Amino acid sequence: MRMYDIILKKRGGQPLSPEEIAFFVDGYTKGDIPDYQAAALLMAIYFKGMKDWETAVLTDCMMRSGDTADLSEIPGVKVDKHSTGGVGDKTSLVIGPIVAACGVPVAKMSGRGLGHTGGTIDKLESIPGFRVELSRREFLDTVKRVGLSIIGQSENIAPADKKLYALRDVTATVDSLPLIASSVMSKKLASGADAILLDVKTGSGAFMKTQEDSIALAKAMVAIGQHNGKRMAALVTNMDLPLGYAIGNALEVKEAAETLRGHGPADLTALCLQLASEMLALAGKGDPESCMGLARQAVESGRAFETFRAMAAAQGGDVSVLDDLEKFAKAPCAVQVAAPQEGWICRMQTEQCGIASMLLGAGRKSKGGPIDYSAGIRLYKKTGDFVRAGEPIACLFTSRPGAVPEAKEALLAAICFSKEQPAPEKLVYARIAPEGVTRM
Numbered sequence: 001m002r003m004y005d006i007i008l009k010k011r012g013g014q015p016l017s018p019e020e021i022a023f024f025v026d027g028y029t030k031g032d033i034p035d036y037q038a039a040a041l042l043m044a045i046y047f048k049g050m051k052d053w054e055t056a057v058l059t060d061c062m063m064r065s066g067d068t069a070d071l072s073e074i075p076g077v078k079v080d081k082h083s084t085g086g087v088g089d090k091t092s093l094v095i096g097p098i099v100a101a102c103g104v105p106v107a108k109m110s111g112r113g114l115g116h117t118g119g120t121i122d123k124l125e126s127i128p129g130f131r132v133e134l135s136r137r138e139f140l141d142t143v144k145r146v147g148l149s150i151i152g153q154s155e156n157i158a159p160a161d162k163k164l165y166a167l168r169d170v171t172a173t174v175d176s177l178p179l180i181a182s183s184v185m186s187k188k189l190a191s192g193a194d195a196i197l198l199d200v201k202t203g204s205g206a207f208m209k210t211q212e213d214s215i216a217l218a219k220a221m222v223a224i225g226q227h228n229g230k231r232m233a234a235l236v237t238n239m240d241l242p243l244g245y246a247i248g249n250a251l252e253v254k255e256a257a258e259t260l261r262g263h264g265p266a267d268l269t270a271l272c273l274q275l276a277s278e279m280l281a282l283a284g285k286g287d288p289e290s291c292m293g294l295a296r297q298a299v300e301s302g303r304a305f306e307t308f309r310a311m312a313a314a315q316g317g318d319v320s321v322l323d324d325l326e327k328f329a330k331a332p333c334a335v336q337v338a339a340p341q342e343g344w345i346c347r348m349q350t351e352q353c354g355i356a357s358m359l360l361g362a363g364r365k366s367k368g369g370p371i372d373y374s375a376g377i378r379l380y381k382k383t384g385d386f387v388r389a390g391e392p393i394a395c396l397f398t399s400r401p402g403a404v405p406e407a408k409e410a411l412l413a414a415i416c417f418s419k420e421q422p423a424p425e426k427l428v429y430a431r432i433a434p435e436g437v438t439r440m
C-alpha cells in the first residue's frame with residue numbers, strides 16, 4: 001500500500017477502505033509516514049469529507065493507537081464530559097465538582113489550550129503546586145477518596161490524536177467534522193468512562209461556526225459513542241460570546257471558584273447546572289428535572305466547592321488561593337479598555353477575544369511554549385449590554401506591557417456596537433441523544 005495512492009483516492013472524493021485508514025494511522029503514529037503526506041491527506045479529508053463509517057473506522061484506529069484506561073475498580077457509573085473548545089470555557093472546573101458532590105465519580109483527562117481556545121489543564125496549573133500528572137494509582141485513589149480527579153491526558157491515550165492534532169493545528173485542518181469527531185471520540189473512548197456528555201460549541205468562538213454544522217458534528221459523535229456501547233448525549237451551546245467574564249487561566253479558575261460558591265456569572269452558572277444535570281441523568285440519577293435539583297443543591301450546600309478544594313489539595317495544590325482568591329498571583333500590568341462609542345454591544349467576534357488573551361500571554365504562541373497564568377482579560381461588558389463612550393468595558397492583565405497595544409486593538413476590533421438593543425442570546429440550541437435531536 002502507498003500513501004501517495006491513499007491521498008490521490010481521497011483527493012478524488014472516494015471513500016478509503018478500513019485497511020487504508022489503518023495503514024495511515026499506524027504509519028503516521030509510528031513515524032513511518034512523513035508530516036507532508038499526512039498533511040496532504042488531512043487537507044483532502046477537509047475538502048472531500050468522510051462517510052460516517054469511514055469516520056467510525058478512523059476513530060477506532062486512533063483509539064487503538066494507544067492504551068485504554070481501566071476505571072473498573074471505581075464503583076458506579078463513570079461519566080465524562082468533553083467540550084469542543086471555546087473562549088472563557090471553564091465549565092469542566094465547575095461541573096466536575098458538582099457531579100462528584102452528587103455521588104457520581106468523575107475521572108477526567110483533559111487537554112491544554114489549543115489555538116484561540118483555553119485548556120482545563122493549563123487553568124488548573126495556575127493553582128500553585130497543582131499536579132496534572134499523577135500515576136495511575138494516584139489518579140484512581142483520588143477519584144475513590146474525593147470523587148473527582150482531573151489530570152492531563154497520559155502519553156499513551158490516543159497518541160495518534162496527539163500527533164494528528166498538532167499537525168492539524170498548523171495546517172488549517174482543525175475545523176473538519178470527521179477530523180474533530182474522530183479526535184474527540186478516540187480520546188473519550190480510550191479514557192474509560194461509561195457515559196459521555198459532549199458540549200459542542202457553536203459560533204464565532206468555536207471551531208464549528210454554524211448551528212447546522214455543530215448539530216451534524218454532535219450527531220456523528222453521539223452515534224460513534226453509542227456504537228461503542230457508551231451512554232451518550234450532546235448539547236449544542238452558544239460560543240458567539242465568551243462564557244462568563246474571565247478569559248485566561250488564573251482569572252478563569254477564580255471565576256469557576258466563585259461559581260461553585262454560588263456567586264458566578266448568570267450564563268456560566270446556568271450552563272454548568274444544565275451540563276451537570278445532563279451528566280447526572282446519564283449516570284442514572286433521575287430525570288433531568290430532579291438532576292437539576294441535585295446539581296443546585298450541591299452548589300447551595302457548599303459541597304461542590306468543597307469537592308473542588310479537596311481535589312486541589314489531593315493533587316498538591318495550594319488551597320489557600322481558593323479560600324482567598326485575592327492570593328492568586330496578580331499580573332504586574334493591568335490596563336483598562338474604554339468603550340470607543342456609546343451603544344449596545346450587539347456582537348463579539350469571540351475567536352478574536354481568545355486571540356487577544358493569547359497575545360497577553362494566556363495562551364501558547366508555539367507548541368509547548370510557556371504560559372503566563374495571571375494573563376488574560378476580565379470583561380465588564382458583553383453582548384447585550386449598553387455602554388457609554390469612555391466607560392471601561394474590559395481590563396487586560398499581562399506581564400508583558402509591550403503586548404497591550406496589539407491585544408487592545410484585537411479586543412476592540414472584536415466588539416460591534418449598535419443603536420438597537422440586540423435580542424437576548426440563547427445558551428443552548430439543541431440536545432442530541434441517540435433518540436434524536438431536540439431544538440431549544
Ligand code: URA
Nearest residue numbers: 084085179180183184
Ligand atoms: N477538541 C478536540 O479534542 N479535538 C478537536 O479536533 C477539536 C476540539
